[in-house]
Amino acid sequence: MNHPVTSAKNKPTSIDIAYLTGFSQATVSRALRNSPLVSEATRRKVQAVARQLNYKVDKNASNLRTQHSGTLALLFFEDPTSDDSHINPFFVSMLGSITRACTRHGYDLLISFQQASDDWHADYADSKKADGIILLGYGDYLTYCDKARKLVEQGTHFVRWGAVLADQPDTSIGCDNFSGGRSVAEHLLEQGCRRIAFLGEASTHYPEFFERYRGYTEALVDAGLKVDDDLCEVAESTEESGYQAMTALLERKTRFDGVFAASDLIAMGAMRALESRGMNIPEDVAVAGFDDVPGAGFAHPPLTTVRQDTSEAGTILVERLLGQIRGERVDSAILPTRLVVRKSSLRNG
Amino acid sequence: MNHPVTSAKNKPTSIDIAYLTGFSQATVSRALRNSPLVSEATRRKVQAVARQLNYKVDKNASNLRTQHSGTLALLFFEDPTSDDSHINPFFVSMLGSITRACTRHGYDLLISFQQASDDWHADYADSKKADGIILLGYGDYLTYCDKARKLVEQGTHFVRWGAVLADQPDTSIGCDNFSGGRSVAEHLLEQGCRRIAFLGEASTHYPEFFERYRGYTEALVDAGLKVDDDLCEVAESTEESGYQAMTALLERKTRFDGVFAASDLIAMGAMRALESRGMNIPEDVAVAGFDDVPGAGFAHPPLTTVRQDTSEAGTILVERLLGQIRGERVDSAILPTRLVVRKSSLRNG
DNA sequence: CTGAAAGCGCTTACAG
DNA sequence: CTGAAAGCGCTTACAG
Numbered sequence: 001m002n003h004p005v006t007s008a009k010n011k012p013t014s015i016d017i018a019y020l021t022g023f024s025q026a027t028v029s030r031a032l033r034n035s036p037l038v039s040e041a042t043r044r045k046v047q048a049v050a051r052q053l054n055y056k057v058d059k060n061a062s063n064l065r066t067q068h069s070g071t072l073a074l075l076f077f078e079d080p081t082s083d084d085s086h087i088n089p090f091f092v093s094m095l096g097s098i099t100r101a102c103t104r105h106g107y108d109l110l111i112s113f114q115q116a117s118d119d120w121h122a123d124y125a126d127s128k129k130a131d132g133i134i135l136l137g138y139g140d141y142l143t144y145c146d147k148a149r150k151l152v153e154q155g156t157h158f159v160r161w162g163a164v165l166a167d168q169p170d171t172s173i174g175c176d177n178f179s180g181g182r183s184v185a186e187h188l189l190e191q192g193c194r195r196i197a198f199l200g201e202a203s204t205h206y207p208e209f210f211e212r213y214r215g216y217t218e219a220l221v222d223a224g225l226k227v228d229d230d231l232c233e234v235a236e237s238t239e240e241s242g243y244q245a246m247t248a249l250l251e252r253k254t255r256f257d258g259v260f261a262a263s264d265l266i267a268m269g270a271m272r273a274l275e276s277r278g279m280n281i282p283e284d285v286a287v288a289g290f291d292d293v294p295g296a297g298f299a300h301p302p303l304t305t306v307r308q309d310t311s312e313a314g315t316i317l318v319e320r321l322l323g324q325i326r327g328e329r330v331d332s333a334i335l336p337t338r339l340v341v342r343k344s345s346l347r348n349g
Numbered sequence: 350m351n352h353p354v355t356s357a358k359n360k361p362t363s364i365d366i367a368y369l370t371g372f373s374q375a376t377v378s379r380a381l382r383n384s385p386l387v388s389e390a391t392r393r394k395v396q397a398v399a400r401q402l403n404y405k406v407d408k409n410a411s412n413l414r415t416q417h418s419g420t421l422a423l424l425f426f427e428d429p430t431s432d433d434s435h436i437n438p439f440f441v442s443m444l445g446s447i448t449r450a451c452t453r454h455g456y457d458l459l460i461s462f463q464q465a466s467d468d469w470h471a472d473y474a475d476s477k478k479a480d481g482i483i484l485l486g487y488g489d490y491l492t493y494c495d496k497a498r499k500l501v502e503q504g505t506h507f508v509r510w511g512a513v514l515a516d517q518p519d520t521s522i523g524c525d526n527f528s529g530g531r532s533v534a535e536h537l538l539e540q541g542c543r544r545i546a547f548l549g550e551a552s553t554h555y556p557e558f559f560e561r562y563r564g565y566t567e568a569l570v571d572a573g574l575k576v577d578d579d580l581c582e583v584a585e586s587t588e589e590s591g592y593q594a595m596t597a598l599l600e601r602k603t604r605f606d607g608v609f610a611a612s613d614l615i616a617m618g619a620m621r622a623l624e625s626r627g628m629n630i631p632e633d634v635a636v637a638g639f640d641d642v643p644g645a646g647f648a649h650p651p652l653t654t655v656r657q658d659t660s661e662a663g664t665i666l667v668e669r670l671l672g673q674i675r676g677e678r679v680d681s682a683i684l685p686t687r688l689v690v691r692k693s694s695l696r697n698g
Numbered sequence: 699c700t701g702a703a704a705g706c707g708c709t710t711a712c713a714g
Numbered sequence: 715c716t717g718a719a720a721g722c723g724c725t726t727a728c729a730g
Contacts, residue, residue: 011475013723024701029725039699054503056475060418061723064409064706071459071478092441099462108478110420110459113448126360126405128707129420129457154403239647268647298588298617300649362707373717378709388715410707413722477723 012053020049032057063128072102072321073110073130077137088237088265089293090310091136094161097314098134105322107131125156132157132321140205145169159321161313163207164332171324172332173317177208180306180337181215184260184288187304187339189223191286191347193258196220197231199245199270200262209262212290216260230254235266242269250277257285258345264289264296264305271299271344286345297342304345307338361402369398381406412477421451421670422459422479426486437586437614438642439659440485443510446663447483454671456480474505481506481670489554494518508670510662512556513681520673521681522666526557529655529686530564533609533637536653536688538572540635540696542607545569546580548594548619549611558611561639565609579603584615591618599626606634607694613638613645613654620648620693635694646691653694656687 014032018025023042030038031046032055038046049055063069076091095111102109110130124130133151135144135158144160148170151158159171188196200206202213217227231254235245242261246269249256261267267289274285281287281301289296292307312335320330363381367374372391379387380395387395398404412418425440444460451458459479473479482500484493484507493511497519500507508520537545549555551562566576580603584594591610595618598605610616616638620630630636630650638645641656662684669679 011477015723025723026702026725027700029723030700033725037699042699054475056472058413058723059476059478060409060413061706062725064407064413064708065723065725067706069409087441087445089438089441092436092438096436096462099460103461108459108461108473110457111448112452112457113445123405124457126403127408128360128405129408272647295644298621364707374707375709375718376716378707379716382709386715391715407707410722411709413724414707414709416722 011058012055013058014055016053017046017049017055020053021045067128068131068325069128070106071108071110071130072132072134072318073112073124074098074134074136075124076111076113077135077139078113078115088137089295090264090291090308093294093310094136094314097311098136098318099314101315101318105318107318107322125158126154132159132325134158134317134321135160135162137161141207142205157321157324159317159324159330161317163211164334165207168332170332171320171330173313173320173335174208174332175308175313175335175337177211177337178215178218180290180308180339181212181260182219183215183337183339184212184290184304184306185216185219186223187341188258188260188286188288188345189219189225191258191282191345193286194225195228195231195254195256196258196260197233197249197254197256198260198262199233199235199242199249199266201234201236202232202262212260212262228254231256235262235269237263237265239265239269239272242266243273244269246270246273250274259285259287261287261289264291264293264303267303267305267344268295268299271301271303275300282343282345282347286347288345292340296340299344301344302342304342305340307340309335309338360407361404362407363404365402366395366398366404369402370394416477417480417674418477419455420457420459420479421481421483421667422461422473423447423483423485424473425460425462426484426488427462427464437486438644439613439640439657442643442659443485443663446660447485447667448663450664450667454667456667456671474507475503480674481508483507483666483670484509484511486510490556491554506670506673508666508673508679510666512560513683514556517681519681520669520679522662522669522684523557523681524657524662524684524686526560526686527564527567529639529657529688530561530609531568532564532686532688533561533639533653533655534565534568535572536690537607537609537635537637537694538568538574540607540631540694542635543574544577544580544603544605545607545609546582546598546603546605547609547611548582548584548591548598548615550583550585551581551611561609561611577603580605584611584618586612586614588614588618588621591615592622593618595619595622599623608634608636610636610638613640613642613652616652616654616693617644617648620650620652624649631692631694631696635696637694641689645689648693650693651691653691654689656689658684658687 014025014028018028031043152169162174164172164174200209202210233245233249235241288304290306292305296303296305323330363374363377367377377395380392501518511523513521513523549558551559582594582598584590637653639655641654645652645654672679
């Protein structure tokens with residue numbers, strides 16, 4: 001009846017501790033979890049032995065038993081084109097704040113990068129590896145909606161960072177893209193710009209950009225200007241795409257004195273294109289972006305942009321998701337934005 | 350004897366599929382895992398029903414049974430000072446390539462950010478949430494060594510990105526910091542620099558930086574120059590620290606015509622400080638960094654630096670870790686570096 | 699406060 | 715090729 005003493009090879013189990021302390025395995029389990037059903041003395045004895053053996057509860061076993069994993073999954077959608085080194089810095093900030101929020105709530109975070117086009121690797125929840133999922137990254141919104149509906153049907157717990165629109169099936173958290181876009185356009189108008197270009201794909205497929213665009217057009221119209229389609233150039237959210245969009249715009253010889261890029265990456269590419277043509281920013285062309293990525297302040301010239309509070313965003317994403325997991329009804333949320341004026345748009349003063 | 354048909358509420362199990370197909374649960378399990386022990390017809394029937402029910406194997410159950418998790422954990426050490434938005438871009442690249450390498454090998458990735466000073470949250474392996482751990486991020490090397498030794502004793506599978514030195518207890522993967530540092534100094538000398546400052550903490554606590562420093566001093570000595578301690582300024586790897594180090598250097602009124610910053614972030618901060626004093630780069634001072642972070646090429650002026658192949662690094666980290674998990678003996682590895690010359694250091698031509 | 703027992707949902711010898 | 719059975723290591727009613 002001798003219990004094999006834990007060897008260096010095999011991780012200790014609660015049975016080992018039970019044997020060593022003389023208690024039953026059930027009591028050991030309770031003591032380890034600080035159950036009030038266990039006496040102080042027992043708790044101490046058990047925990048001392050556990051520490052000594054470097055015992056850690058087997059999560060696979062406890063998760064199987066309790067039916068939850070204490071883990072959240074972050075699905076990160078990226079362009080098929082992007083490589084290792086070019087993860088959108090805005091999403092990096094989000095990743096940071098989401099990770100921190102998870103830690104605060106005692107959850108672990110599983111991450112997965114995927115092509116927006118692929119079939120989602122969204123089975124983390126179905127396979128019980130995660131209790132819920134956070135969706136991050138741009139992709140075609142309409143395609144997303146179809147998939148989101150399926151997830152909702154299946155009862156998968158998930159939240160998403162993105163545009164908050166009417167009649168969405170999911171819980172979305174996003175910033176106020178419309179008023180952010182409007183504030184940029186108003187600012188450029190104040191700086192004396194009269195022909196303001198827009199760089200970004202403004203369509204129902206990319207509602208974040210579309211809302212920013214709508215804010216921009218509204219500001220123009222309110223200022224008595226008309227929207228000139230010649231000043232709009234499609235771009236996705238990369239530096240390279242911004243460079244190309246600006247190059248295309250310049251080649252069209254359309255006159256413009258301001259640029260609202262739908263994201264900072266686009267803005268940075270656009271500034272590079274402008275500079276390579278010898279144009280001065282902001283004297284010849286005032287430029288503004290959106291996101292306030294780390295680096296926007298170090299750009300040349302420092303970039304005027306719209307700040308989204310990633311720290312708050314991450315916190316809310318995690319909290320709403322955990323609420324959903326607890327079975328609460330949670331709503332979508334729109335976060336305020338803030339215009340950050342820097343040199344790239346300041347023409348006087 | 351009627352088996353309750355799976356309701357929308359409860360996730361289906363292999364028992365449900367067994368009931369629906371008429372096979373035993375064991376056969377269902379085999380069929381789902383494409384075991385050769387099962388007939389083609391059975392396999393198809395089982396998998397069809399599984400698909401229909403949106404059945405996914407419960408990972409907690411299968412992990413418990415097989416005793417491995419199919420998951421790797423990435424522990425990311427960061428400065429206590431850093432906030433969400435300032436994750437070192439070099440490590441972001443590593444994160445990208447590690448994630449991709451995991452995906453290729455069919456592993457999931459758990460990530461955790463932690464303060465280097467804290468007790469490590471390294472129990473992912475002990476609690477069986479992960480089969481192995483990847484350590485990333487700078488921190489005091491000597492402190493690390495103590496902890497690494499304990500992990501090795503416990504039989505924890507782990508690899509680390511960092512300096513590869515003699516007598517290390519662990520498996521480390523790092524770049525050739527010494528020759529990288531040497532190549533930078535040689536290049537600056539070729540550009541006519543004679544008084545080259547070094548920015549970074551060169552001590553045994555930070556062996557990566559120390560090796561870069563050693564490469565730098567060797568190049569100077571080989572060129573018949575002497576190493577001037579007055580030209581060295583301690584800095585940690587942040588933009589802000591680089592700015593401050595350069596400011597301190599300038600205030601000391603020591604003459605210098607070149608700067609080797611131990612990392613790109615330091616270099617970028619240093620360039621900002623130089624510019625704010627009206628100095629021209631590279632005419633007055635040639636500058637070079639280390640890492641080739643995304644953004645180095647977009648800096649003003651574009652930054653000369655040493656490229657570390659993060660894609661290769663991530664791949665090797667994951668592969669060696671998986672080898673270790675399989676019980677193979679794996680060695681540390683030193684990856685080659687490549688000098689990337691850009692405008693910040695080009696004084697003629 | 700403690701213990702004996704059941705069971706979470708799988709995988710895999712063992713037997714046929 | 716298939717099934718009955720054991721067991722991975724926990725947590726938690728149930729009984730005392």
